[in-house]
Amino acid sequence: MAGNRVKVILTVAAIAAVIMLLKSPQQEAPLFESRLMMDTIISIRAYPVISKKQLDAAFAEFAKVESKASFHLENSELSALNRNGSLGAASSLTPLLQIAADYFARTDGYFDPSFASLQKAYGFYSGEGRLPGEDEIAGLLRDRCGLGQVLLQNEEGFKLASGSLIDLGGIAGGYAIEKAARVLRESGCSGFLIDDAGDIWFEGSKPDSSNWRIAVRDPRDNGTLALVESRAPLAISTSGDYERFITVDGKRYGHIMNPHSGRPVDYYSSVTIIASEPVTADALSTAVFAMPPEIAFKWVEERNLAVLFLTSTGTIHLSRAGRQYFRQAEAQ
Amino acid sequence: MKDNIPPIFAGKHDWLILLALLAVSLLAWAGHHHGRSDSFNGACRVRILTEPPQELVFNQAQPRPVEVKGRTGLAVIEWGSDKRIRISSSACPCKTCVNMGWTDSSSLICVPNGIIVEPLVNTGQKVDAVTR
Structure with a gap:
């Protein structure tokens, strides 16, 4: 009889322990660190806590990508290409340029890193905004833009048309996230999230097995436009007109250009894309942002992309695939 | 039996x-x-990416604005009567952080000054990250 009493008490104690365990994982804080790199803030959140060396190795991947793909660093390989008009086949920039060329083709030219020439003409790099005239824009579109025309690859390497400029900012972040994720994965980190200025990748699980929870910022009031929750790995990227812009005569112009008109687009306030790879989310959010709604809505449906559009008039449009991922934020 | x-x-x-x-x-x-209620009381974490990095945590809205020293100079964090937060000024060239306005959920970021202001909901963050 005494044995039964012990069994019952142990059973109930075990149930109690399970209930208590439901609480304990929340108390395990992740490692979270932010660093200023690639002209922005990169954050890594890792469960369980990894070593400083492993974290440094992950951040080092961003530094490596920046050292070769920065538009602003004079000694980067990209700057050498922009300056000299050529780059050897052995360059470590080759994979990134090939990815850029691939997305240029896949997006019908809406993702175009050679728009840097246009962006320069508008003063996005100097910070002194101006509106180029029709002739100037037409000349830039004809002679210096269109990655498929201005960047040629042969066995010797790459040749860039005279006067053309390439800015890989539209994919360098996503590319660096993929490299850093590989480092974290190989170091045995079981769950992590990488945030490159709002371009996000997460994989693995949190200690309490809860979903990763990502908010989509509402640029109108800084609140939450939507939430994405998932346990499966996802890349989420948003393009908007509110962080990089010029102001001319009191009017704001965003940095993403329509490839046909050469003018900054103003169809949307933000476009958020979910993809299975960071580079894809990064490149496609830029490309879709550049597309007029009548093209973009159809284009994303044909590719079954999960996309949340906030149009410049304040209308929210969700692609069919997007309805599986985006949900309305609860009222505060 | x-x-x-x-x-x-x-x-x-x-x-x-x-x-x-x-x-x-x-x-x-x-x-x-x-304890995981989503009500927002103005609590925030301020990360300052100086060398070494600094971190300040405010457990609730502060009655007066708070000055923090970033990489390029001072920034002022201010709480509204509704407990929302904003960066009201920062020693940065573009003022993007100031133009982000008030928030109770998204992080406010000043890249040149190396300052991140993250709203907190009670003891935990409501979301793991914000895409913007």
């Missing part, structure tokens, strides 16, 4: 012990989940 089944509670106080164990567990669980 019935007499062969051992009684679950042999002692008259055993059930009290068991009930107490369960009650303590349930109270701990309920208390934990109550």
Whole structure:
């Protein structure tokens, strides 16, 4: 009889322990660190806590990508290409340029890193905004833009048309996230999230097995436009007109250009894309942002992309695939 | 036959012990989940990416603006009457952080000054990250 009493008490104690365990994982804080790199803030959140060396190795991947793909660093390989008009086949920039060329083709030219020439003409790099005239824009579109025309690859390497400029900012972040994720994965980190200025990748699980929870910022009031929750790995990227812009005569112009008109687009306030790879989310959010709604809505449906559009008039449009991922934020 | 089944509670106080164990567990669980309420009280974490990095945590809205020193100079963090937060000024060239306005959920970021202001909901963050 005494044995039964012990069994019952142990059973109930075990149930109690399970209930208590439901609480304990929340108390395990992740490692979270932010660093200023690639002209922005990169954050890594890792469960369980990894070593400083492993974290440094992950951040080092961003530094490596920046050292070769920065538009602003004079000694980067990209700057050498922009300056000299050529780059050897052995360059470590080759994979990134090939990815850029691939997305240029896949997006019908809406993702175009050679728009840097246009962006320069508008003063996005100097910070002194101006509106180029029709002739100037037409000349830039004809002679210096269109990655498929201005960047040629042969066995010797790459040749860039005279006067053309390439800015890989539209994919360098996503590319660096993929490299850093590989480092974290190989170091045995079981769950992590990488945030490159709002371009996000997460994989693995949190200690309490809860979903990763990502908010989509509402640029109108800084609140939450939507939430994405998932346990499966996802890349989420948003393009908007509110962080990089010029102001001319009191009017704001965003940095993403329509490839046909050469003018900054103003169809949307933000476009958020979910993809299975960071580079894809990064490149496609830029490309879709550049597309007029009548093209973009159809284009994303044909590719079954999960996309949340906030149009410049304040209308929210969700692609069919997007309805599986985006949900309305609860009222505060 | 019935007499062969051992009684679950042999002692008259055993059930009290068991009930107490369960009650303590349930109270701990309920208390934990109550603590995760989404109400925002102005609490935020301020990360300053200087060398070495600094971190300040404000557990609730502050009655007066707070000055923090970033990489390029001072920034002022201010709480509104509705407990939302903003960066009201910063020693940065573009003022993107100031133009981000008030928030109670998204982080405010000043890249040149190396300052991140993250709204917190009670003891935990409501979301893991914000895409913007």
